[in-house]
Amino acid sequence: MKKKIIQKGLLGALTGVTICYLITICVSLSLGEGVFYAVTSEMVGAFGNELTAVIVQLFLSAAMGFVLGAASLIYDNDWGIVKQVAVHSLLLMAAILPTAYICHWMQHSIKGFLIYLGIFLAIYVVIGAVQLLVWKKRVKDINSRLGSKDNNIH
Amino acid sequence: MPVVKGSLPMDVEIKLDNQYKTPKVVIYAARIDDDINALANRIAAAGRDNLIAYVEQQALIIKPEQVFRIYAQGKKVYVRMEGQTATLRATLQELEQQFEGVLVRVSNSEIVNFEHVKSLDLSMGGSISMRLANGDTAFVSRRYMKRIKDYLGL
Numbered sequence: 001m002k003k004k005i006i007q008k009g010l011l012g013a014l015t016g017v018t019i020c021y022l023i024t025i026c027v028s029l030s031l032g033e034g035v036f037y038a039v040t041s042e043m044v045g046a047f048g049n050e051l052t053a054v055i056v057q058l059f060l061s062a063a064m065g066f067v068l069g070a071a072s073l074i075y076d077n078d079w080g081i082v083k084q085v086a087v088h089s090l091l092l093m094a095a096i097l098p099t100a101y102i103c104h105w106m107q108h109s110i111k112g113f114l115i116y117l118g119i120f121l122a123i124y125v126v127i128g129a130v131q132l133l134v135w136k137k138r139v140k141d142i143n144s145r146l147g148s149k150d151n152n153i154h
Numbered sequence: 155m156p157v158v159k160g161s162l163p164m165d166v167e168i169k170l171d172n173q174y175k176t177p178k179v180v181i182y183a184a185r186i187d188d189d190i191n192a193l194a195n196r197i198a199a200a201g202r203d204n205l206i207a208y209v210e211q212q213a214l215i216i217k218p219e220q221v222f223r224i225y226a227q228g229k230k231v232y233v234r235m236e237g238q239t240a241t242l243r244a245t246l247q248e249l250e251q252q253f254e255g256v257l258v259r260v261s262n263s264e265i266v267n268f269e270h271v272k273s274l275d276l277s278m279g280g281s282i283s284m285r286l287a288n289g290d291t292a293f294v295s296r297r298y299m300k301r302i303k304d305y306l307g308l
Contacts (some may be wrong), residue, residue, distance in 0.1 A: 077296045078261065081280025132280050138299060139276045145306045146273060 012069015013062040020061035037145035042104040060099045085128040207240035224265040261295035
């Protein structure tokens, strides 16, 4: 189990760093200035210089990726869907929200925080609802097969 | 006739009784120990696919059709029948393999006879359970649902 956590965590950390890099490229492209922004200007301001900010963001995106990778193991156990999705989202929130705050991916205001949190929760509620619907259908299919089997015997 | 040298002292008697269209083997012993169990196992194995279940110190030969569900708890394996619980001296994996096609594994610790399954239920929290004809409930792991669908030909 510990081995799995480390394996998934490391893979997550690498993925986190890569995705962070890709996102910074996409955001820089969308600004259309032909300039590459590795970090937000607010973060440079907060950390004094660009290099420090980039290193901090690198470390935090790797750590965040680690948690996200390891957290996927939640779905390997026998908990109910609601419990799994709730615990998974809490773990992710604990890793993502502080990182997003420190790296200035979100506005440092109540509004900025709530928007980020709101989007996050909305995604999870949707994931949970879809899961419940999918399994409801699978159970229903099996029940109709069980029902018809009984009818055929007599 | 070949002579097979055994180590268990016993008397063997065959009684002709045309009441017994299907031969019945009864072992009379002062005590049930490993030797007696092994002997019963060898005899039962000569018969078609039987199971040996133990209630208190008694051993019963049961047919797979009589099994409603089998579950592992603590270090023991229990079998539930119409109105009775007994223990089995086999692992879930052995039982699953031996009775493939008749008994189906539905979670890490339960095997079920689908002839006696009435329906599946999905709880509000997203966990699946199964109702059996003898009133028992079995927990179904979502990870085993595919196996169940395959068994039912869905």
